[in-house]
Amino acid sequence: MTEEAFDVVVVGSCMTDLVSQAPRLPRAGETIHGHKFFIGFGGKGANQCIQAARLGVKAAMVCKVGKDFFGDNYIQNFKDNGVHTDFVGQTSDAATGAASITVNDAGENAIVIVAGANMLLGGEELQKALPAISHAKVLVCQLEISPQMSLQALRMARNNRVKTIFNPAPAIPDLDPDFYKVSDVFCCNESEAELLTGSSVTNVEEAHRAGQELLKRGCGSVIITLGPQGSVVLKAQESTSKHMPVSAVTAVDTTPEWEWTNLLLPERTEWAAAIRCVRTRDGGRDGGSV
Numbered sequence: 430m431t432e433e434a435f436d437v438v439v440v441g442s443c444m445t446d447l448v449s450q451a452p453r454l455p456r457a458g459e460t461i462h463g464h465k466f467f468i469g470f471g472g473k474g475a476n477q478c479i480q481a482a483r484l485g486v487k488a489a490m491v492c493k494v495g496k497d498f499f500g501d502n503y504i505q506n507f508k509d510n511g512v513h514t515d516f517v518g519q520t521s522d523a524a525t526g527a528a529s530i531t532v533n534d535a536g537e538n539a540i541v542i543v544a545g546a547n548m549l550l551g552g553e554e555l556q557k558a559l560p561a562i563s564h565a566k567v568l569v570c571q572l573e574i575s576p577q578m579s580l581q582a583l584r585m586a587r588n589n590r591v592k593t594i595f596n597p598a599p600a601i602p603d604l605d606p607d608f609y610k611v612s613d614v615f616c617c618n619e620s621e622a623e624l625l626t627g628s629s630v631t632n633v634e635e636a637h638r639a640g641q642e643l644l645k646r647g648c649g650s651v652i653i654t655l656g657p658q659g660s661v662v663l664k665a666q667e668s669t670s671k672h673m674p675v676s677a678v679t680a681v682d683t684t685p686e687w688e689w690t691n692l693l694l695p696e697r698t699e700w701a702a703a704i705r706c707v708r709t710r711d712g713g714r715d716g717g718s719v
Contacts, residue, residue, distance in 0.1 A: 433513075433560075433561065433564070434487075434564045434565070434566075435487045435488060435489045435513065435561055435565045435566070436481070436486035436487045436488065436565070436566045436567065437478070437481040437486055437487070437488045437489075437565065437566065437567045437568075437569060438488070438489045438491065438558070438561050438562050438565040438567070438568050438569070439474050439475075439477050439478035439481070439488065439489070439490050439491065439492075439568075439569045439570075440474065440491040440492070440550075440555070440558070440562075440568065440569070440570050440574070440578070440579065440582040441472065441473055441474015441475065441477065441478075441490075441491075441492060441569070441570060441571045441573060441574055441579075442472035442473055442474045442475065442492065442526055442544070442571065442573030442574055443470075443471075443472040443474065443475040443490075443492050443493075443494050443500075443503050443517075443525065443526055443546075443547065444470075444471040444472035444475070444525075444526040444527060444528045444542060444547075444573070445468060445469075445470070445471065445499040445502075445503070445525055445526065445527045445528070446468065446469040446470065446471035446528050446530055447466075447468055447527060447528065447529050447530065448466065448467050448468070448469055448530045448531075448532065449463045449465070449529075449530070449531050449532070450463055450464055450465040450531075450532050450533075450534075451463035451464065451531060451532070451533060451534075452464070452533060452534050453533045453534070454531055454533050454537065454538075454539050455531070470502075470503060471528055471530075472492075472526060472528075472547070472573060473571040473573050473596065473598060474490070474492060474569070474570075474571055474573060474574070475490060475492065475503070475507075477569050477571075477596075478490040478507075478512050478569075479506075479507070479510045479512060481569075482510050482511040482512045483510060483511075487513070488511070488512050488513065489512065489513035489514075489515070489516060489558075489561050489565075490507055490512050490514065490516065490517055491516040491517075491550070491554065491555065491558045491561075491562075491582070492516075492517055492518070492547070492550060492574075493517075493518045493519070493520055493546045493547060493549050493550040493554065494517065494518070494519055494520075494525045494526075494546050495519065495520060495521070495523055495524040495525035495545060495546045496519045496520060497524055497525055499524070499525035499527070500519050500525040500546070503517075503525060504517055504519075513561075515561075516554065516557060516558040516561065518550070518554055519546075520546050520549050522546075522549060523546040523548070523549055524543075524545045524546065525545055525546055526543060526544050526545040526546060526547040526573075527542070527543050527545065528540055528541070528542040528543075529542075542573070544573065544574075547573055547574045548574065548575055550574050550575065550578055551578065552578070552581060555578065555581055555582055555585065559585060562582065562585050562586055562589070562591065563585065563586075563588075563589035563591065564589075565586070566591070566592065567591065567592045567593075567594060568582060568583065568585075568586035568591050568592070568593050568594070569593075569594045569595075569596070570582055570583055570593070570594070570595050570596070571595075571596045571597075571598055572596075572597055572598055572599055572601065573599065576601065576604075576605065576608075577605075579595070579608075580605055580607060580608060580611070583595060583608070583611040583612065584607075584611055586611075587611045592613050592614075593612055593613045593614070594612070594613065594614045594616060595608060595611075595614070595615055596616050596617065597615070597617050597621055597625065598618070598621055600617065600620070600624045600625060601624075602624055604625060606646065606647075609643065609646035609647040609648050610646075610647035610648075612647075612648050612649065613648075613649040613650065614648075614649065614651075614652065615643055615648040615649075615650070615651045615652070616651075616652040616654070617643075617651075617652075617653060617654075618653070618654045618655075618656075619631065619636065619653060619654070619655050619656070622636065622639040622640075622643070622653045623639070625639075625643065626639045626643065628642070630653065630655075632655070632658065633655065633658060633659075633661055633672050636653040636655055636661040636670075637661055637663070637670045639653060640653050640661055640662075640663040640670060641663065643663075644663055644665050648665065649664070649665055650662070650663060650664040650665060651663045657675065657677065658674070658675075659672060659673045659674040659675040660672075660673045660675075661673075
């Protein structure tokens with residue numbers, strides 16, 4: 430174990446992305462021709478951790494991959510990007526998580542994920558990483574691993590006065606109420622906010638109301654992103670919300686949208702809102718390609 434101090438520790442998922450680009454998304458039962466295919470490094474947690482490292486901070490990843498070709502490549506990708514890998518485990522009991530992604534020419538996507546080894550990350554691995562978590566400046570979690578493991582990691586951080594950022598994605602309707610209480614920053618998009626609050630979230634005013642509801646559940650602050658409408662930011666100690674507009678861009682692939690938002694949060698909310706999670710002209714994946 431290590432007591433090395435990290436700026437950011439991410440507890441979350443690794444996904445090998447199998448990406449097909451096509452003029453449009455196929456209908457049910459339909460086969461269409463695409464014009465590009467590549468294999469990339471994905472997963473909300475891993476992308477967030479790599480982006481943290483690329484922003485120049487000291488980052489560590491807590492995750493599990495398979496003992497397979499994709500798992501070996503993922504560990505090397507972390508090392509190539511300067512991410513600490515002592516807490517990246519490998520298992521023979523499941524394959525490395527994978528996501529099959531189809532992206533159309535408008536930047537819209539359809540995704541099927543198989544969590545695989547991600548769901549085998551357990552309490553033993555979190556205990557091993559506790560010295561790193563307890564000495565970090567920020568802990569980031571999502572929901573692409575077992576929700577109870579994310580909640581346990583957030584509790585560990587809060588017990589050690591480490592700032593917590595929670596991205597409830599993919600959203601689940603029966604989210605444990607404790608997630609709100611252990612989240613210094615609760616960051617979700619409009620569809621996740623709708624699912625969690627049961628209220629429509631299609632504009633800034635509705636996002637403000639949804640954010641107030643989430644604050645009532647115990648969050649320290651709430652950020653709801655609204656795509657081209659920007660983001661709405663609410664803090665428990667402030668009576669009014671802030672709307673962060675964004676400039677228009679041409680989206681190529683919105684798949685890795687949350688990675689930039691969550692990683693810029695510790696430093697400057699305005700930057701996070703401005704980025705708002707789009708992939709523009711180059712169309713590449715955040716972690717590179719295999």
